Amino acid sequence: MSTNLKSAIQFIVITLTGGIFMYFVFKDTNWTDLIIRMQSANLTWLFFAMVVCVISHWIRAYRATLLYDAMGYHVGTINSFYAVLIGYMMNYIIPRAGEVSRCASLAKTDKMPLEKSLGTVVTERIVDMVLLLMILGFIFLLQFDMFIGFITKSINERGASTNEGSILKWILLIVFGSIVLLIFVLRKRLKNSPLFVKFFSLIQGFADGLLSIRHIKKPMLFILLSILIWVCYIFMMYLCLFAMEATSHLSFVDCLTVFAIGTLGVVLPAPGAGAGTYHFFVMQSLLLFGVAKEDGIAYATMVHGAQMILLLALGAVASLLVLVQQKRTKTNEQIQ
Numbered sequence: 001m002s003t004n005l006k007s008a009i010q011f012i013v014i015t016l017t018g019g020i021f022m023y024f025v026f027k028d029t030n031w032t033d034l035i036i037r038m039q040s041a042n043l044t045w046l047f048f049a050m051v052v053c054v055i056s057h058w059i060r061a062y063r064a065t066l067l068y069d070a071m072g073y074h075v076g077t078i079n080s081f082y083a084v085l086i087g088y089m090m091n092y093i094i095p096r097a098g099e100v101s102r103c104a105s106l107a108k109t110d111k112m113p114l115e116k117s118l119g120t121v122v123t124e125r126i127v128d129m130v131l132l133l134m135i136l137g138f139i140f141l142l143q144f145d146m147f148i149g150f151i152t153k154s155i156n157e158r159g160a161s162t163n164e165g166s167i168l169k170w171i172l173l174i175v176f177g178s179i180v181l182l183i184f185v186l187r188k189r190l191k192n193s194p195l196f197v198k199f200f201s202l203i204q205g206f207a208d209g210l211l212s213i214r215h216i217k218k219p220m221l222f223i224l225l226s227i228l229i230w231v232c233y234i235f236m237m238y239l240c241l242f243a244m245e246a247t248s249h250l251s252f253v254d255c256l257t258v259f260a261i262g263t264l265g266v267v268l269p270a271p272g273a274g275a276g277t278y279h280f281f282v283m284q285s286l287l288l289f290g291v292a293k294e295d296g297i298a299y300a301t302m303v304h305g306a307q308m309i310l311l312l313a314l315g316a317v318a319s320l321l322v323l324v325q326q327k328r329t330k331t332n333e334q335i336q
Contacts, residue, residue: 015095021265021276025283025297037298041243046302049239050310056232057084060124063225067120068112070216079109079325082318089315092308105318108326127226132263135230139260142253234259240303246295247286254289261285262300278304 061081068075087102103117216222238255241247250258265281282303283296291299 017277019276021280023276025276025279025300029297030294033294034298034301037244037246037295038302040245041298041302043243045239045243046306049236049243049303050306052232052236052239053307053310054314056229056236057081057088059225059229059232060084063222063229064120064124066216066218066222066225067123068106068110068117071116071120073110073112073116075106075110075112079106079322082109082322085311085315085318086322087315088311089319092312105322108322127222128229131226131230135234136260136263139256143257143260237262237303240299243302244295244299246291247299250289250291257288258282258285275304 058077058081061084062077064080064084065075065077068080083102083105086105087098089098090101091098099118099121100114103112103114103121106112106117107114234256237259238252241250241255241258262278262282262285265278279297279300282300283293286296286299287293
């Protein structure tokens with residue numbers, strides 16, 4: 001299968017995924033009512049949340065410079081920040097195009113080879129994925145019964161009772177234990193199977209990516225910055241809850257649940273950096289706390305829309321600044 005055909009199929013799948021979720025979320029929406037709900041929001045809280053959003057991207061940009069420095073490329077935080085913003089902007093325009101655009105920006109400002117910067121992006125992704133899984137695991141244990149309610153509600157259109165939650169908990173434990181036992185019994189056969197080899201190679205790749213942190217001059221700072229990025233993400237969502245009266249009563253623990261379920265919407269492939277999928281999962285999670293469907297849709301639309309407008313604007317400004325910087329560099333080279 002050619003690369004162009006794979007890209008076309010991937011684009012179609014991503015577009016269809018987002019389109020299907022958008023349809024289910026907005027099919028019965030009263031648009032006038034939705035606009036009124038969003039207009040009544042307290043924009044002060046939304047503004048502070050967007051400030052935290054920018055701070056998280058600045059931290060991400062600074063963290064990336066530690067990886068660049070480990071490879072012998074001294075990239076300033078400002079240029080790294082421009083690259084991050086351009087990457088996020090492109091993700092809203094073309095699905096999954098952010099990484100390449102971010103690296104292309106660094107090639108223009110700091111003449112950093114594309115393949116080198118792409119390698120650092122892979123390391124960042126691995127670290128972020130590990131931290132995300134740890135956060136989701138903690139939240140899952142903290143709010144297990146709430147997640148059971150979410151799963152049951154999504155499937156059966158009704159809340160799960162305590163007995164249903166307990167039964168499902170034991171079923172999950174039994175299934176998990178059975179899988180572990182089966183793998184142990186068949187370990188010798190599985191070891192030589194193509195599926196196991198591929199899975200092991202994937203795990204090895206993750207391990208290599210994590211171990212590459214050892215080459216960074218300040219590994220503990222890198223880990224701290226990685227944690228701060230996710231703290232900012234959670235804090236940003238927490239501030240957004242106060243923007244609407246319907247969600248302002250939610251506690252920080254409730255926010256963690258909404259964050260965890262909403263993250264599933266961002267991880268799923270969809271155009272516009274989670275358009276449709278993010279709305280669906282956030283709306284569903286808010287239903288667990290008694291927030292009306294209409295308010296949940298308004299909240300998700302407001303938060304996703306605010307981030308989209310902010311990052312499209314900042315990304316456009318960053319693109320112009322990179323072009324100006326590139327032009328100045330060329331002019332200086334010609335003079336010399």
